[in-house]
Amino acid sequence: MGRYDTHQHDVLIVGAGGAGLRAAIAAAAAGVRVGLVCKSLLGKAHTVMAEGGVAAALANVDDRDNWRVHFADTMRGGQYLNNWRMAELHAKEAPARVNELEAWGAVFDRTTDGRILQRNFGGHKYPRLAHVGDRTGLEMIRTLQDHAVHLGIDVHMECTVISLLKDGDRIAGALAYDRDRGRFRVFHAPAVVLATGGIGRAFHITSNSWEYTGDGQSLAFQAGAALQDMEFVQFHPTGMVWPPSVRGILVTEGVRGEGGILVNKDGRRFMFDDIPENYRSQTADSEEEGWRYVQGDKNARRPPELLTRDHVARCIVREVREGRGSPHGGVFLDISWIKSKITDAPAHIRKKLPSMYHQFKQLADIDITSEPMEVGPTTHYVMGGIRVDGDTQMSTVPGLFAAGESAAGLHGANRLGGNSLSDLIVFGKRAGEYAARYASDNVAGNIDAASVEDTVQQALEPFGRTGNGAASEGPYQVQQELQEMMQEHVGIVRTESEMNSALESITRLAERAARVQVNGNRDYNPGWHTALDLSNLLAVSEAVTLSALERKESRGGHFRNDYPEKDPAFAGFNILVHRNNDGSMRISREPIPEMRDDLKQIIEENK
Amino acid sequence: MTAPTSVSRDIVESGQRAARRSDSSAGSQTRQARFRVWRGDSSGGRFEDYETQISEGMVVLDAIHQIQAESANDLAVRWNCKAGKCGSCSAEVNGMPRLMCMTRLNDLDLEQPVTVEPMRAFPPLRDLVTDVSWNFEVKKRIAKFKPRPPDAADGTWRMAQADVDRVQEFRKCIECFLCQDVCHVLRDHSKHDSFIGPRFLTYVAALEMHPLDTVVRTAELKEAHGIGYCNITKCCTKVCPENIAITDNAIIPLKERVVDDHYDPLSALVRLFRRKLARDD
Ligand SMILES: Cc1cc2nc3c(=O)[nH]c(=O)nc-3n(C[C@H](O)[C@H](O)[C@H](O)COP(=O)(O)OP(=O)(O)OC[C@H]3O[C@@H](n4cnc5c(N)ncnc54)[C@H](O)[C@@H]3O)c2cc1C
Ligand code: SF4
Ligand code: SF4
Ligand code: FES
Numbered sequence: 001m002g003r004y005d006t007h008q009h010d011v012l013i014v015g016a017g018g019a020g021l022r023a024a025i026a027a028a029a030a031g032v033r034v035g036l037v038c039k040s041l042l043g044k045a046h047t048v049m050a051e052g053g054v055a056a057a058l059a060n061v062d063d064r065d066n067w068r069v070h071f072a073d074t075m076r077g078g079q080y081l082n083n084w085r086m087a088e089l090h091a092k093e094a095p096a097r098v099n100e101l102e103a104w105g106a107v108f109d110r111t112t113d114g115r116i117l118q119r120n121f122g123g124h125k126y127p128r129l130a131h132v133g134d135r136t137g138l139e140m141i142r143t144l145q146d147h148a149v150h151l152g153i154d155v156h157m158e159c160t161v162i163s164l165l166k167d168g169d170r171i172a173g174a175l176a177y178d179r180d181r182g183r184f185r186v187f188h189a190p191a192v193v194l195a196t197g198g199i200g201r202a203f204h205i206t207s208n209s210w211e212y213t214g215d216g217q218s219l220a221f222q223a224g225a226a227l228q229d230m231e232f233v234q235f236h237p238t239g240m241v242w243p244p245s246v247r248g249i250l251v252t253e254g255v256r257g258e259g260g261i262l263v264n265k266d267g268r269r270f271m272f273d274d275i276p277e278n279y280r281s282q283t284a285d286s287e288e289e290g291w292r293y294v295q296g297d298k299n300a301r302r303p304p305e306l307l308t309r310d311h312v313a314r315c316i317v318r319e320v321r322e323g324r325g326s327p328h329g330g331v332f333l334d335i336s337w338i339k340s341k342i343t344d345a346p347a348h349i350r351k352k353l354p355s356m357y358h359q360f361k362q363l364a365d366i367d368i369t370s371e372p373m374e375v376g377p378t379t380h381y382v383m384g385g386i387r388v389d390g391d392t393q394m395s396t397v398p399g400l401f402a403a404g405e406s407a408a409g410l411h412g413a414n415r416l417g418g419n420s421l422s423d424l425i426v427f428g429k430r431a432g433e434y435a436a437r438y439a440s441d442n443v444a445g446n447i448d449a450a451s452v453e454d455t456v457q458q459a460l461e462p463f464g465r466t467g468n469g470a471a472s473e474g475p476y477q478v479q480q481e482l483q484e485m486m487q488e489h490v491g492i493v494r495t496e497s498e499m500n501s502a503l504e505s506i507t508r509l510a511e512r513a514a515r516v517q518v519n520g521n522r523d524y525n526p527g528w529h530t531a532l533d534l535s536n537l538l539a540v541s542e543a544v545t546l547s548a549l550e551r552k553e554s555r556g557g558h559f560r561n562d563y564p565e566k567d568p569a570f571a572g573f574n575i576l577v578h579r580n581n582d583g584s585m586r587i588s589r590e591p592i593p594e595m596r597d598d599l600k601q602i603i604e605e606n607k
Numbered sequence: 608m609t610a611p612t613s614v615s616r617d618i619v620e621s622g623q624r625a626a627r628r629s630d631s632s633a634g635s636q637t638r639q640a641r642f643r644v645w646r647g648d649s650s651g652g653r654f655e656d657y658e659t660q661i662s663e664g665m666v667v668l669d670a671i672h673q674i675q676a677e678s679a680n681d682l683a684v685r686w687n688c689k690a691g692k693c694g695s696c697s698a699e700v701n702g703m704p705r706l707m708c709m710t711r712l713n714d715l716d717l718e719q720p721v722t723v724e725p726m727r728a729f730p731p732l733r734d735l736v737t738d739v740s741w742n743f744e745v746k747k748r749i750a751k752f753k754p755r756p757p758d759a760a761d762g763t764w765r766m767a768q769a770d771v772d773r774v775q776e777f778r779k780c781i782e783c784f785l786c787q788d789v790c791h792v793l794r795d796h797s798k799h800d801s802f803i804g805p806r807f808l809t810y811v812a813a814l815e816m817h818p819l820d821t822v823v824r825t826a827e828l829k830e831a832h833g834i835g836y837c838n839i840t841k842c843c844t845k846v847c848p849e850n851i852a853i854t855d856n857a858i859i860p861l862k863e864r865v866v867d868d869h870y871d872p873l874s875a876l877v878r879l880f881r882r883k884l885a886r887d888d
Contacts, residue, residue, distance in 0.1 A: 044693045105752035107771045114765030150751050180732050209687040243664020249690050476676040520681030524733035527680030
């Protein structure tokens with residue numbers, strides 16, 4: 001393999017968001033040689049954008065909170081399709097992982113007695129989100145990044161993995177290219193951790209960046225790993241809708257956590273109109289009670305704006321469809337109204353939501369301390385992903401691990417806000433630890449030079465097509481059509497006929513993707529990168545659509561117009577996507593193991 | 608079930624305002640605009656002119672993406688969040704260091720072509736992308752955070768919000784490196800070997816003023832980090848998209864600490880002692 005730069009690591013980590021960095025730290029702590037690759041510069045991964053907070057039952061603000069309540073909230077939010085073992089570990093370990101960040105230099109907002117402050121968020125019974133204003137993700141990624149810098153980890157920035165390499169059944173490394181020169185690199189490693197984040201760029205309206213093209217899910221699938229729950233895509237209820245160029249950019253749930261209300265064009269606070277049965281006992285029945293809740297009154301129940309994201313998103317879609325939306329096709333989110341309740345409201349809002357204030361002022365010319373925002377649903381997060389073992393995070397391919405948004409299990413049918421940041425640190429750590437252990441117990445595998453050469457040639461094909469004339473087109477057009485098609489046919493509201501036509505479109509788009517041409521050379525060429533991303537986007541789009549067709553009911557983030565109710569017949573299993581020998585996708589139903597009795601009891605107690 | 612609230616009138620009115628906003632922008636506001644974009648690499652380059660259709664609310668980054676999709680597929684640009692949060696899209700727009708995603712076109716004079724070029728204090732890689740790896744090397748040289756022993760038996764600490772406010776200002780930094788770009792010590796005098804630049808002076812300030820940290824970094828500030836090169840022109844503060852008061856709140860207090868610890872032996876003793884006391888309570 002003399003033609004390529006080669007690197008030897010014990011554990012190779014793909015992705016430098018919260019999950020990848022935490023995994024790298026854990027693996028380095030175990031004493032193995034760690035390599036970390038990421039598509040962007042260090043510190044720019046999606047985690048940097050997270051706003052609202054990280055969920056952990058520290059009980060600093062409400063001493064009734066503990067891991068049991070967090071576990072029950074997470075399971076209820078996920079509609080009981082969660083991997084309950086992961087939900088248990090997550091709820092138990094998150095507090096220690098958050099405190100550890102403080103020991104590494106993170107500076108969270110404080111309670112009056114000097115401990116880490118916690119805020120309210122949708123679906124969490126008690127205030128549970130440790131936060132730093134509304135830039136919690138920045139605090140987290142910077143802390144992990146700065147801590148990792150001193151641990152002797154080899155970091156390969158702006159380097160994109162395009163294929164996992166195997167030795168027989170198990171993993172042996174990865175093939176990547178670097179962005180600045182387009183050179184290929186071969187990484188040898190007995191253990192690989194995928195921490196590549198989500199798939200949001202498969203949709204048109206999204207809060208996600210160019211990086212979110214489902215690389216990890218697609219790479220794992222190609223390597224023979226099973227994907228799970230891919231139908232569960234989270235549409236966050238509040239993205240910006242105006243002006244068009246900012247459409248989809250996130251408005252943190254923290255706005256509602258601080259008292260923001262949702263109102264239709266007639267000024268009606270519509271969230272009170274439809275409160276789901278299983279949340280009725282926990283939801284305020286008057287505006288006055290909701291306000292007391294966000295003010296910290298322990299005897300009050302949460303306002304309906306803080307119901308789970310799937311529900312709030314659908315209520316907004318209903319208002320818009322029935323003609324009660326805002327001028328630009330959303331609804332109003334108003335935090336300025338709290339001026340009728342507290343005296344220094346504008347200063348308070350700027351303190352609690354500084355980057356939201358900034359974002360609206362600068363991008364939409366709106367002062368959120370005196371005007372409402374216009375918001376609507378935006379593609380935000382994927383609950384599904386690579387199927388992993390709950391304790392070790394190993395996928396169904398030996399030596400291949402996954403953590404963070406690229407892995408499935410913790411969130412079931414719908415993720416609670418704040419549960420992703422805690423997921424990253426809890427399972428990032430576990431993935432790093434078990435990958436290090438695996439690497440120590442297994443010698444490195446062999447890499448087949450011919451298959452590397454094949455993949456490299458394939459990756460370079462779009463250049464060869466330059467000048468093919470009418471038959472070829474640029475990659476951006478195909479990407480955009482795919483995004484619009486998925487938004488329309490496999491978006492918030494789904495039906496069988498539309499999803500079948502989505503599958504046909506995917507086939508046609510795949511043919512076009514195989515013909516796209518790029519110009520220029522290999523140096524930092526975004527056109528080429530987009531061309532290479534297409535196969536990942538197409539793979540995850542197909543996996544989402546096939547899984548969504550299989551789930552003939554509505555539950556959590558997945559809503560079917562032709563099966564609008566939750567169906568108990570679909571309660572007991574996850575939907576998996578496997579790779580057939582010819583590379584095509586096969587769906588199966590995997591029964592969820594019976595929950596342990598002690599956990600069942602916790603759920604009963606918290607009903 | 609609850610009736611419409613007292614806020615409803617406000618909402619209805621602002622709905623009308625929003626509608627007017629879009630009316631005024633619907634037809635009239637889309638227009639052609641010209642962009643003069645630097646294309647090239649480490650061996651050199653030149654400005655190329657592009658035209659593209661722009662509409663209400665667009666930012667410079669949108670225009671660059673549109674040009675990329677329409678007529679320059681290989682135009683290199685960094686971005687991630689498009690919301691001013693990741694610090695990837697730094698460039699010089701009409702000669703000013705800016706985040707492209709936070710620079711609205713309607714704030715620029717569109718009668719003239721909009722000039723977009725890479726940050727000039729760093730080596731060009733390709734088009735609008737520069738090699739900022741030096742910054743990542745600098746950070747490794749700064750002594751890392753080391754906390755005092757935990758305050759509570761459960762291994763946690765107590766800090767007052769008033770004490771963390773100061774540090775939180777510096778921790779807002781998104782590492783866009785615009786301040787590094789504009790600082791003449793780096794930009795004009797290329798003192799990259801002996802001066803860490805405003806971003807990392809801010810970083811050291813965050814560590815030094817961290818209520819839990821126990822390391823004293825004044826010696827390295829003076830020697831290795833070259834704080835003496837900064838003559839407080841405040842250009843860095845002016846370009847910071849996070850509005851961090853880099854000079855007033857970070858650099859000047861650090862300079863004072865350096866002076867106290869290294870030029871004035873008596874107050875150095877008092878200071879060290881006082882700082883130690885503060886850390887022990
Ligand atoms: C705007 C916004 C706000 C959010 N707010 C919150 C919140 O308040 N609380 C919360 O809990 N969650 C929040 N989330 C969700 C949360 O931020 C993400 O789910 C989480 O950060 C994902 O982290 P990760 O480590 O899995 O992946 P990321 O942080 O996305 O990192 C992925 C990494 O993988 C790399 N990568 C991808 N593909 C490849 C490849 N092929 N080769 C090499 N590297 C690759 C990328 O470069 C990147 O470094 C928010 C999300 C968004 C978008
Ligand atoms: S104030 Fe100091 S650091 Fe800032 S630009 Fe001027 S010389 Fe550089
Ligand atoms: S201090 Fe401000 S200008 Fe400098 S890197 Fe940080 S955010 Fe950018
Ligand atoms: S793209 Fe993140 S700051 Fe501009």
